[in-house]
Amino acid sequence: MANLWTGYIWPTAITVAEIIAIIVPVLVGVAYLTYAERKVIGAMQLRKGPNTVGPFGLFQPLADGAKLFFKETIFPTNANRGVFLVAPALTFFLAMVAWAVVPFDEGWVLANINVGVLYLFAISSLGVYGIIMAGWASNSKYGFLGALRSAAQMVSYEVSIGFVMIAVLLCVGSLNLTDIVHAQAKGVWFIIPHLPLFIIFFISGLAETNRSPFDLPEGESELVAGYMVEYSSMIFAMFFLGEYANMILMSATITTLFLGGWLSPLPFAPFTWVPGIIWFVLKVCVILFGFLWVRATMPRYRYDQLMRLGWKVFLPFSLVWLVLTAGVLEFGGLLPK
Amino acid sequence: MIQALVFYVFAAITVASGVMVISARNPVHAVLFLILAFFNSAGLFLLAGAEFLAMVLVVVYVGAVAVLFLFVVMMLDINFVKLREGFLQYLPIGALIGLILLVELALVYGSWSFAPEAPLSVATRVPDLAVVTNTDALGRLLFTDYFYLFQVAGLVLLVAMIGTILLTLRSRPGVKKQNIARQNARTKETSVELRKVPTRGGI
Numbered sequence: 163m164a165n166l167w168t169g170y171i172w173p174t175a176i177t178v179a180e181i182i183a184i185i186v187p188v189l190v191g192v193a194y195l196t197y198a199e200r201k202v203i204g205a206m207q208l209r210k211g212p213n214t215v216g217p218f219g220l221f222q223p224l225a226d227g228a229k230l231f232f233k234e235t236i237f238p239t240n241a242n243r244g245v246f247l248v249a250p251a252l253t254f255f256l257a258m259v260a261w262a263v264v265p266f267d268e269g270w271v272l273a274n275i276n277v278g279v280l281y282l283f284a285i286s287s288l289g290v291y292g293i294i295m296a297g298w299a300s301n302s303k304y305g306f307l308g309a310l311r312s313a314a315q316m317v318s319y320e321v322s323i324g325f326v327m328i329a330v331l332l333c334v335g336s337l338n339l340t341d342i343v344h345a346q347a348k349g350v351w352f353i354i355p356h357l358p359l360f361i362i363f364f365i366s367g368l369a370e371t372n373r374s375p376f377d378l379p380e381g382e383s384e385l386v387a388g389y390m391v392e393y394s395s396m397i398f399a400m401f402f403l404g405e406y407a408n409m410i411l412m413s414a415t416i417t418t419l420f421l422g423g424w425l426s427p428l429p430f431a432p433f434t435w436v437p438g439i440i441w442f443v444l445k446v447c448v449i450l451f452g453f454l455w456v457r458a459t460m461p462r463y464r465y466d467q468l469m470r471l472g473w474k475v476f477l478p479f480s481l482v483w484l485v486l487t488a489g490v491l492e493f494g495g496l497l498p499k
Numbered sequence: 500m501i502q503a504l505v506f507y508v509f510a511a512i513t514v515a516s517g518v519m520v521i522s523a524r525n526p527v528h529a530v531l532f533l534i535l536a537f538f539n540s541a542g543l544f545l546l547a548g549a550e551f552l553a554m555v556l557v558v559v560y561v562g563a564v565a566v567l568f569l570f571v572v573m574m575l576d577i578n579f580v581k582l583r584e585g586f587l588q589y590l591p592i593g594a595l596i597g598l599i600l601l602v603e604l605a606l607v608y609g610s611w612s613f614a615p616e617a618p619l620s621v622a623t624r625v626p627d628l629a630v631v632t633n634t635d636a637l638g639r640l641l642f643t644d645y646f647y648l649f650q651v652a653g654l655v656l657l658v659a660m661i662g663t664i665l666l667t668l669r670s671r672p673g674v675k676k677q678n679i680a681r682q683n684a685r686t687k688e689t690s691v692e693l694r695k696v697p698t699r700g701g702i
Contacts, residue, residue, distance in 0.1 A: 170501070242525075245527075245528075275550065276550060276633065277633075277634060280551070280554035280555070287557070287562025288557070288561060288562060290562075290566055291566075294566070294569060298527060306573075310573075313566055317563060317566055320563075336632075337634055
């Protein structure tokens, strides 16, 4: 009986507590990311943004959540009910499970697995299913067109994301995310030698999360809301949560790969007093601000230009950069042991 | 105990979704079950300690191949009732192929138990997995002993790619495509003209 307690129940309880300790802040972050988005874009367009609910409109996300919760869930006739319901759940689930491998601070990681980068890549490549299933199941032309666009777009940009990741991995010699941060602690942050890759990764991240200027899957001017057009109430909210959680996840990935994760910008006294988690969150916020800034400034891409950018610009460039990195590492004697 | 339990869960779901792939009436459902089967096989790989293979299975098969499958199945407008008419006609060939596969699998599995020294006779020794990680071990084998085979695999893929492009490439007249270089080379002088329009004259 004691064996059962120490062997199974206690570790399970601890893991569950850890999961909750990750998911709750992520969800709060998602809620306030929507608020920040409206405030930031408001400021950039000389508006006020939400300012009525609570001080400075701070309770606006809660009000939005409550509104969505009390709305009626509508199923379109001839929708494929099972798939229609699974799609938002899948999107939300995938956006949450990816957080298991993200290192927030030294040793602050739920699952320190050896193939962390591949895990993140695999989970983000699954994200397309939520969208394509939603578009197909809602039995609507707008939804289906949005889903097809999204599938093509995400598959295309994953390729360049993969090459960028490989170039970073060459400099680290490990697929473990914690090792990637440690490698940056020894040398410089990878944004310095790999600045072009950082830019490519950021732009591909925008495309991968279906953010503006690549938000063609939900381009409201031609597709109303794309694959989400038939969704309402809480099942819509799950898409929404999943999408914003994916944005934060993409920012966390960029932070880990290029901005040194939890490391302080300068490795001496006043900076090292600040806990690593604070640096991590600050870096994520900077990247997220970039996401919002882009949305407020850039017009939407045309679809053929989007494909051209992915296949004819980013892919060759990241491939050449990968070969270049390998060459420099090999002949400069810099290969990680 | 937990591991055995998890194994049976993964295995049962894999087999069940495999059955659903061939018995589902809706082809899109069939592809979705196929994806579930891939995913659970990745879980089985994980249990076997092959973490790299598990992740690559998800990235390649689930993330790329099955998306295109789904894409095609959703887009195609096939009459599946008509397709099923030939079922009995093709049944003998299908059954034969299935039988051959089964026998071969049985032979492979049998020889492992018939000849316990069989695993010892493999050409290369596997790096000690207690020392190096899974990915490391695979890389060491692939890029040393099996380097030429690895390159040949790459060449086969290249040939397949070129073949696919050749088969699908067609030049149609009258397609309006943007020439990016020409578009970028345009200036205000070549594209905008300011004219004085006389009243009631037009241009």
